Amino acid sequence: MNLFLSTSLFNKYKPDLIHETYYSLQAVKSRNAIRIITLYDMIHEIFPHLFPRTDKTSANKKRSLQRADYIIAISNKTKSDLIRLLGVDPIKISVVRLGFTPYRKLIPVCKFRKPILHYIGFRKGYKNFEILERIFGKNHYLCKN
Secondary structure, eight states: OHHHHHHHHHHHHOOSEEEEOSOOSSOOOOTTOEEEEEEOOOHHHHOGGGSOTTOOHHHHHHHHHHHOSEEEESSHHHHHHHHHHHOOOGGGEEEOOOOOOOGGGTSOSOEESSOOOOOOSOOSGGGTHHHHHHHHOSSTTOEEO
């Protein structure tokens, strides 16, 4: 359904640029549009043993990256992994880091008894979240008023 709607909207508006989301099985058909994709990591390719054999992420990612005119990698490591693992021409890749807002502006002013850990990410095996949680402990985020 999404592919059908996207194709019809692209045919109507005829965009010059398409920024694909994640790794689509097939490309949205749009004549002469520049196709960009953002690459977050190469985890499925580096740690294939952590994913089910039926997982199609790597195959879908490879197809999406091959049809892309340009690739945005979120780090130099992601860029180098992409070049090393899939042989993508570095000229097609730019590194654009994800943005952030300093925590001092987000957290109310208070004195912390212990350090704060703000973990953003997938919590399955390859990120070792369980080990991090066990080592860091449960009470490191308490604020002293």
